[in-house]
Amino acid sequence: MEDMIQPRVLKGFRDSLPEAEIERAELADALVRVFRGMGFVPIDTPALEYAEILLGKCGGETEKQVYRFRDHGDREVALRFDLTVPFARFMAEHYGELYLPFKRYHIAKVWRGENTQRGRYREFTQCDFDIVGVDCPSADFDIMETICASMGALDVGDYSVRFNHRGIFNRFLESAGARDKSVDVLRIVDKLGKLGGDETGKLLAGFVGDATAGKILDFIRRENDSSATLEKITSLAGGKSEDSVRVAAVLGLAEATGIGQRVILDPSITRGLDYYTGVVFETFLDRLPEIGSVCSGGRYNDLASLYTRQKLPGVGASVGLDRLIAAMEVLGRSGSRSGYTKALILYSDDGSAGAYRKLAAELRACGTACEVYPERKKIAAQFAYAERKGISYGVMMGSEEAERGTFVVKNLVTRQSNEFSSASDAAAFIQRGA
């Protein structure tokens, strides 16, 4: 192997073979259809940005993971590590060319030099959607309804969008005398699902004492229905306010739209990030609670404060594509599709090559994805190719058939064969799945 370079993908990265890429594309296509149907528009931003733009806001863990270097012009640049920071820069830079409210989706790769021992990859796809420029219940609900429509489109079974309001939580902490510990409290409560109530209580007690920990555990417990939960937390937070009115309005919209059983007020939802200022939400699949939230987000009161004085309140969510793909596999919803071809025209005779091509073009014109095996080879090899690509029909045009002006379509699963003289009849037969 002298002079040869070992072909290997970079550590922490992976290739996407056809089966995986088809799966990913189908998932993304389904989401895109939902986003478009709900009034979102796509944008894109560069993979590389000035490092100071991407890193202005962060530090610690994130900063250490960022791919950062000097470009040919000696500029400090970095690969984007999420889609939120570039979106903030985008809104600040193009404010004059855009309109508000601005509803955008963005599906793109991001890069983080994470520790791969945790089974994470250093390149992954994010899928974000946001509504910027308004602060109202309708926009909050729009995002949650879009999550519901996405879950429906992906056919992942029952699920719930659990939401909470940071404002109510903060008022409650204030009244419980634990406002100064809110960051720690939010962080600990965020782990309730993993730790369980007892462990969470112990951890909380370490920060705020036993009595307050008990109050917090009471606060974050869901009641029988969302109205009862809202009543309880509103009262524990010191009574009605803008935040509880907002939650009631969101619940009302969910009821009106017939998804009241999907959109559930859950005071244990906190989202760890400082960033959020209003509603926060996570999405759980009933059959796979253990994989955690497959779509999370919330309201922020100022998207781009780092780059502009223009106030840009917004609400948005991010779909965990890789997690969803894993979930769909477990649920048996994965296509495990290896190709799109419906019919393979078998190649048995060089003299018929033109006839094969003509028939293929006709079948395609009738909407049947089809290909011609490119050369004469043992028929077994051609069938093996069809099987490998999940092609259901073989089309044979031997010299006899060619003379009669016909061809045979064979269902490669049932082994049944039918003779046709017209491509449109054959295409209809194939599309019926006969």
Place this chain on the structure above:
Amino acid sequence: MEDMIQPRVLKGFRDSLPEAEIERAELADALVRVFRGMGFVPIDTPALEYAEILLGKCGGETEKQVYRFRDHGDREVALRFDLTVPFARFMAEHYGELYLPFKRYHIAKVWRGENTQRGRYREFTQCDFDIVGVDCPSADFDIMETICASMGALDVGDYSVRFNHRGIFNRFLESAGARDKSVDVLRIVDKLGKLGGDETGKLLAGFVGDATAGKILDFIRRENDSSATLEKITSLAGGKSEDSVRVAAVLGLAEATGIGQRVILDPSITRGLDYYTGVVFETFLDRLPEIGSVCSGGRYNDLASLYTRQKLPGVGASVGLDRLIAAMEVLGRSGSRSGYTKALILYSDDGSAGAYRKLAAELRACGTACEVYPERKKIAAQFAYAERKGISYGVMMGSEEAERGTFVVKNLVTRQSNEFSSASDAAAFIQRGA
């Protein structure tokens, strides 16, 4: 503006605003539909690779343009600058898991630190499709037919796929005594379209002398039809051989498929790259010859020789997406679409917010992309929003209509209004474009 970071995209890069991104997505979707219909499957590879993998083969210009740095593990890495080198690495690495012939497409971003004065961007999308593992006329033709199907799907008017065979060209140069100058000759002939015959002749004469330059100019001139051209170049190359038989077979397949007038033998097509060994082709739009080829490629006899001893002959092409987008704009084929929403439900009354949402969900269930304006605002502002997003219908549900259980759909272009009591009737009306 103390403490604020100026929001600006990195030099040489650009954002994609909704109109541009919708255009790009529609183009890519159309190409993907064609690829799938022809039996190609998608793959993806990482944006970052080991530098030695990406740069093993190249040097000079390309190497200087590559974004290259050390990652967190002190590995020399680089951003991919094309999709061919990663595909070669991919085929070598996954050879055992794949099957041959392997037909793949790959649409993805690549990065080159090019001189931006030439109006080029440092990030752009490539769109490649290849058939690897066979060396036969059917595979060569498959790629050309896919180009034709792509042009048809994009509705760019008349076009031609001009092809040539490196083997015939090389045999001709041999017989003309200019084989040792072939790299220069190919490079000069490649510029024929730009330079014109006279200038090309002068340049050639500088390398091979007047007599041979004349022979070359004669060789690269097209005759009345492809058969006549083939006859001439075959004879100038010293007679029939495998290469001329291949060209005849490709022309035969084009005739059989009814695209004989699209697939034209043109001996002036050389493609500058050493890489190609068989057919080479370029695609020109009749109405925009000056923009150059919008889809080019050819046959190579060994894709991955740098990484494996496994011989992988192949043929493929690359669509110039940015060039095509520019072309479609000039041809008036651009959608200049600013969104997908068909109907905007106007928001006039907080008390009806639930009813708006319910109607929107019903319209969507009938296939109408629709959104609710998120808050009460002057009706003029809501209409301005609709106009900005290219929304054709406004849906009004005032208190009177709400009482009657009806709503009004207004065509925002013709200003005509119709009253409905059922979402499905309204959806049908909107879809009819009434």
